[in-house]
Amino acid sequence: MAAKLQQLQSKACQASKFISKHGSVYYKQLLEQNKQYIQEPPTIEKCNLLSKQLLYTRLASIPVRCEAFRKELDYVKQLWKNKQDLKVEDAGIAALFGLECYALFCVGEIVGRGFTFTGYYV
Template identity: 55%
Template sequence: MASRFQQFQTKTIQVSRLVTKNGGPYYKEMKERAIQVSQLVTKNGGPYCREMMERAIQVSQLLTKNGGSYYRELMKRNKTYIKEPSSVETCQLLAKQLFYTRLASIPRRYEAFWKELDSLKELLKTKEAWNIENASMAALIGVECYAWFFGGEIIGRGFTITGYHV
């Protein structure tokens, strides 16, 4: 099994190197090597691999047959949201409109934030309003905030927990 996997891995590496190095002039050789890889996988991969390839072919045929009609139907349904004529200037205009609309909504969001904060302060002042449901919801939100913070830290460090690439 290990030798089959090594064969597959070396053939895949050869194809990827050929593609990245030479690109267009060696298209026939790339195609032949890709066919060799797929034959190797189907021959040695067992019945599941053949079934998976057959299903992938069915899905690709379905998409090529029905993809265009789905796209036309989607465009027809959402015609009210399409700005004509579609050009670079139109896209830039819509981007500016979106930016300034969002900018104009800052004062309302700022006021809503302070109202929410005031209602939270009132909730914390009165002990009668505290029950298990409110406490569990507050704990859940706190854990979620901590998880987002921790996830952001990991992403910021390049997906390492300690900051070192081990």
């Protein structure tokens, strides 16, 4: 156990040295590549304005998203009405989607319990 801890500390030290040596170059390169997204001057007021714009833009997009959801739901209803014309590919996609939703629910439950399968903390 002590050997693994020593190895982990050594790797962490190497990573820290690498970051201290190359981190500022990477940071400057990242800012240069994405300078079109940087707002000038970078003040708290500008950040607050941008966060409010993001919030209200997202809120304004809710009706559009709801309409898209209704269209998808209508499409599914039409498929269900004409299920005798359903192709194997469509049924497979629906089955995979249901399986994915179920799996995400189960994984979410496990994560919510602290990665335990019984639900009890040890």
